[in-house]
Amino acid sequence: MQNEPSDAVERRSVVPVVCYPDDTLPAPDMALYERVRRAARKVDEVRVPPREARTFEVPAGGFFRISSIEGSQVGDLNLHNLHDLSERFYSGKTRALHGTHVTTGDRLWSSFPTLRPMATVTEDTLDWYGIDGFGGSVHDVIGTRCDPYTNTLLSGGDYHHCCHSNLVRALADHMEAPLHEAEALVHDVLNVFMCTGFTRDTGQYFMKASPVRPGDYIEFFAEMDLLGNLSACPGGDCSAEHSSDAAACFPLLVEVFESPVEALGSWERPAPNGYDRSHGRGEG
Numbered sequence: 001m002q003n004e005p006s007d008a009v010e011r012r013s014v015v016p017v018v019c020y021p022d023d024t025l026p027a028p029d030m031a032l033y034e035r036v037r038r039a040a041r042k043v044d045e046v047r048v049p050p051r052e053a054r055t056f057e058v059p060a061g062g063f064f065r066i067s068s069i070e071g072s073q074v075g076d077l078n079l080h081n082l083h084d085l086s087e088r089f090y091s092g093k094t095r096a097l098h099g100t101h102v103t104t105g106d107r108l109w110s111s112f113p114t115l116r117p118m119a120t121v122t123e124d125t126l127d128w129y130g131i132d133g134f135g136g137s138v139h140d141v142i143g144t145r146c147d148p149y150t151n152t153l154l155s156g157g158d159y160h161h162c163c164h165s166n167l168v169r170a171l172a173d174h175m176e177a178p179l180h181e182a183e184a185l186v187h188d189v190l191n192v193f194m195c196t197g198f199t200r201d202t203g204q205y206f207m208k209a210s211p212v213r214p215g216d217y218i219e220f221f222a223e224m225d226l227l228g229n230l231s232a233c234p235g236g237d238c239s240a241e242h243s244s245d246a247a248a249c250f251p252l253l254v255e256v257f258e259s260p261v262e263a264l265g266s267w268e269r270p271a272p273n274g275y276d277r278s279h280g281r282g283e284g
């Protein structure tokens with residue numbers, strides 16, 4: 001441990017600046033989404049069993065809703081461009097742009113090189129929660145996903161129903177491909193309904209019992225044709241532990257809504273990011 005410099009207090013008192021001020025981020029047209037939502041009709045639903053994952057498809061311009069139905073339950077969500085699974089949700093950049101947790105009006109951004117909105121949160125029945133006294137909030141993009149590798153590292157033994165494995169099996173079934181091909185495409189998640197933060201004293205990632213109750217939901221507008229993949233986390237409400245069969249786990253419901261073309265009006269699918277990709281080499 002080093003001795004503090006004489007100006008340590010001064011250095012610590014520097015006021016932070018937001019890394020990515022969002023005043024230049026194109027704002028979603030929430031009034032348009034609201035109008036479109038009124039015209040949308042339900043076309044599909046998928047029930048995700050506890051400690052399993054299921055995929056679902058959402059047409060561009062449509063919506064999908066994830067609901068808690070039988071008990072407090074956290075979900076781990078992956079999103080892919082339905083036509084190019086390598087374009088997928090980028091939780092790290094979404095965190096950098098919107099913050100540690102997302103809610104109504106925030107967007108889920110895709111990986112490089114496209115970096116464009118994949119989905120926009122249009123409704124969140126837990127938006128009242130805000131940030132609690134512990135610094136915790138709901139729907140995080142800070143956790144990664146529970147996985148058997150970390151579990152083996154920390155606890156030993158093989159547990160096969162971590163969200164990572166659930167997502168791998170479900171994606172492999174969708175792709176009709178071997179597990180290792182699907183595993184390469186599984187990525188860091190949006191932790192739907194999960195209540196998390198960082199401890200103020202040690203900066204450690206914490207979780208606490210989710211405030212979600214049956215009937216709560218989060219709904220998204222699909223900015224492109226999407227393949228969703230949702231795992232009902234073995235942690236249940238994530239009040240105690242995950243990566244085991246110890247917690248009470250409940251199913252999650254995904255409902256998909258299609259929007260009539262005429263209701264979408266002037267809405268356009270977001271174009272891939274405009275950067276020319278020459279990376280300073282000039283050959284473009």
Ligand SMILES: [Zn+2]
Nearest residue numbers: 146163233234
């Ligand atoms: Zn999990």
